[in-house]
Amino acid sequence: MDVPDVRLVGVRKAYGDVIAVDGVDLEVASGEFFTLLGPSGSGKTTTLRLIAGFERPDEGRIELAGRDVTGLPPYPRDVNTVFQDYALFPHMTVAENVAYGLRVKGVPRRERRLRVEEILQIVQLAGLGNRKPSELSGGQRQRVALARAMVNHPQVLLLDEPLGALDLKLRQEMQIELKRIQRAVREVGITFVYVTHDQEEALTMSDRLAVFNDGKVEQIGTPAAVYERPENAFVAGFVGASNVLQRFGRTFTVRPEKIRMSADGGTRRDDDNAATGRIRDVVYAGMFTRYVVDLDDGGELVVVRQNLETSSTEALDARGRRVLLEWRADHAIETKPEREENHDSSS
Amino acid sequence: MTQLVEAGASLRSARLRLSAALWRRPWLKLALLLAAPVLVFAVVYLGALASLFVSAFWQIDSFTAAVVHKWTLDNFRTLWHDHTYWRITGRTIGLAAAVTVTDAVLAFPLAYFMARIAPPRWRALLFVAVLLPLWSSYLVRIYAWRTILAKNGALNWVLNGIGLPDAGLAYTNTAMWIVFSYVWLPFMVLPVYAALERIPDNYLEASQDLGAKGSRTLRSVILPLAIPGIVAGSIFTFSLTLGDFITPALVGGAGSSFIGNIVEDKVGQPDIPFAAAFATVPVVVMGIYLLIARRLGAFEAV
Numbered sequence: 046m047d048v049p050d051v052r053l054v055g056v057r058k059a060y061g062d063v064i065a066v067d068g069v070d071l072e073v074a075s076g077e078f079f080t081l082l083g084p085s086g087s088g089k090t091t092t093l094r095l096i097a098g099f100e101r102p103d104e105g106r107i108e109l110a111g112r113d114v115t116g117l118p119p120y121p122r123d124v125n126t127v128f129q130d131y132a133l134f135p136h137m138t139v140a141e142n143v144a145y146g147l148r149v150k151g152v153p154r155r156e157r158r159l160r161v162e163e164i165l166q167i168v169q170l171a172g173l174g175n176r177k178p179s180e181l182s183g184g185q186r187q188r189v190a191l192a193r194a195m196v197n198h199p200q201v202l203l204l205d206e207p208l209g210a211l212d213l214k215l216r217q218e219m220q221i222e223l224k225r226i227q228r229a230v231r232e233v234g235i236t237f238v239y240v241t242h243d244q245e246e247a248l249t250m251s252d253r254l255a256v257f258n259d260g261k262v263e264q265i266g267t268p269a270a271v272y273e274r275p276e277n278a279f280v281a282g283f284v285g286a287s288n289v290l291q292r293f294g295r296t297f298t299v300r301p302e303k304i305r306m307s308a309d310g311g312t313r314r315d316d317d318n319a320a321t322g323r324i325r326d327v328v329y330a331g332m333f334t335r336y337v338v339d340l341d342d343g344g345e346l347v348v349v350r351q352n353l354e355t356s357s358t359e360a361l362d363a364r365g366r367r368v369l370l371e372w373r374a375d376h377a378i379e380t381k382p383e384r385e386e387n388h389d390s391s392s
Numbered sequence: 393m394t395q396l397v398e399a400g401a402s403l404r405s406a407r408l409r410l411s412a413a414l415w416r417r418p419w420l421k422l423a424l425l426l427a428a429p430v431l432v433f434a435v436v437y438l439g440a441l442a443s444l445f446v447s448a449f450w451q452i453d454s455f456t457a458a459v460v461h462k463w464t465l466d467n468f469r470t471l472w473h474d475h476t477y478w479r480i481t482g483r484t485i486g487l488a489a490a491v492t493v494t495d496a497v498l499a500f501p502l503a504y505f506m507a508r509i510a511p512p513r514w515r516a517l518l519f520v521a522v523l524l525p526l527w528s529s530y531l532v533r534i535y536a537w538r539t540i541l542a543k544n545g546a547l548n549w550v551l552n553g554i555g556l557p558d559a560g561l562a563y564t565n566t567a568m569w570i571v572f573s574y575v576w577l578p579f580m581v582l583p584v585y586a587a588l589e590r591i592p593d594n595y596l597e598a599s600q601d602l603g604a605k606g607s608r609t610l611r612s613v614i615l616p617l618a619i620p621g622i623v624a625g626s627i628f629t630f631s632l633t634l635g636d637f638i639t640p641a642l643v644g645g646a647g648s649s650f651i652g653n654i655v656e657d658k659v660g661q662p663d664i665p666f667a668a669a670f671a672t673v674p675v676v677v678m679g680i681y682l683l684i685a686r687r688l689g690a691f692e693a694v
Contacts, residue, residue: 146602
């Protein structure tokens with residue numbers, strides 16, 4: 046890796062007694078789509094605000110492209126932010142909003158107009174430049190916010206739950222759209238740092254992601270690595286459903302979709318990669334059904350099964366049945382137990 | 393006992409019938425809500441204004457001092473041709489404008505501090521400080537200023553104390569400017585505060601994020617969003633000054649008459665028609681002022 050575009054070294058930030066970011070180390074490579082994933086209050090947004098310069102760290106160092114910016118205010122930093130609720134200036138038109146950064150930097154009027162037109166084309170808002178933000182839909186405002194940040198060709202684009210205010214359908218569309226835009230601007234070399242609490246969003250969009258919990262980074266890796274090889278119980282539980290098995294005094298996790306479920310023939314098999322139990326709960330979700338199984342040896346496992354040949358009544362009828370659960374040995378991943386301190390201070 | 397219970401039940405059902413009837417007829421609900429204010433507005437307010445306009449076109453019989461109900465433009469002709477009235481109108485409007493600008497300049501930083509910087513305790517304290525003068529009579533405060541600005545008043549006493557000559561402000565237009573700016577300041581601070589307080593923090597963050605320093609953010613984001621508040625405040629300061637006659641009478645000098653003072657004189661003579669004619673001038677000026685404000689987009693909701 047060359048000089049990383051973003052580098053955090055031992056960054057700490059507290060508000061009074063509450064430690065929002067507790068010693069975070071991160072490196073984001075140039076051009077990467079990097080996601081900060083975590084539950085609310087886990088410190089991911091504060092980390093983003095520290096990179097943007099809206100907050101100053103109590104300890105640690107923040108570098109952008111090798112330059113120490115820890116003590117710098119937001120305006121000289123070569124980053125731009127897409128805010129969660131967009132923060133579009135209501136008294137300016139779409140074009141004026143987008144042109145704001147260029148105008149502040151003294152880009153000549155002609156070039157400004159060209160660049161605004163170009164970026165509005167990329168976010169598919171061509172022709173809406175004269176509208177006021179209040180005349181746009183949520184998805185359109187989202188694109189304006191994106192355009193306003195990207196038109197400056199920042200080294201790093203910071204996105205704070207940019208799709209959080211949109212409904213599910215629009216969000217899924219915008220996820221694809223955002224990836225398309227990221228590819229479109231990759232030649233310019235914009236690095237994306239993306240904050241979300243939505244694990245599915247993080248898995249679909251990121252090149253790499255960092256899982257946050259209680260102000261600390263639990264794991265950094267590619268989506269596949271984080272999903273398939275979670276390092277501890279928190280990551281296993283937050284990225285995907287929590288399926289924790291205690292065996293021989295060790296902790297394993299098995300993804301719900303990796304478990305084969307069949308009727309229990311009554312033959313107790315002496316197999317490490319199987320368990321018997323009784324279905325306690327059935328949640329029918331259209332495309333698939335989620336079964337919660339109480340294990341005979343204690344504990345529970347969630348099993349997800351596609352409704353390939355099962356109707357909803359059949360699925361719901363399974364409640365109370367005895368079942369045999371099996372999985373491939375390599376799909377049971379050993380995880381470290383969750384850190385103790387997580388339980389003391391859940392913020 | 394049973395009778396009481398029955399009476400209660402029938403009362404409840406009568407109430408239900410009434411509220412259901414109202415629910416079915418929204419216009420009736422609206423009529424009940426607005427009847428009193430509309431009546432007062434139409435009769436008391438518009439009625440008074442209309443009678444003012446009408447009487448401006450009447451005349452006074454110079455012999456009997458009785459009002460002659462004959463339509464004439466004589467009052468307006470006198471106003472147009474007599475330079476004294478032009479001068480008085482100019483002075484009134486000029487001072488109202490000066491007071492408005494002064495209050496806007498003074499109120500903005502104060503309101504900004506209150507709305508965006510001050511911790512809650514400070515904010516509460518400043519609110520009290522801004523509003524406190526309004527709890528005492530307007531007359532008392534003007535008399536207070538009279539004693540401050542008087543030849544042997546507090547101001548000159550302080551100035552002489554540190555070896556400076558008298559300020560000589562008593563009974564001048566400058567004195568009026570100071571006093572007006574003081575008495576109307578709260579009316580500017582409050583709307584500007586309300587406008588500034590409504591600006592979300594992340595607009596300012598977005599501006600900084602896009603490369604703007606503080607002064608640029610102030611000019612391009614904060615000030616434009618505060619304009620509706622400043623205009624609202626200026627409507628107060630401008631119109632209150634425009635219609636005042638007490639401050640000119642108490643702290644103004646020989647050449648400090650306002651439109652209001654002339655109107656008061658004429659009412660006392662009595663020459664109600666001429667007073668009415670002159671009184672339409674501030675109404676028209678205010679109308680023009682509101683039109684300009686609207687043209688500038690001050691009333692557009694953002």
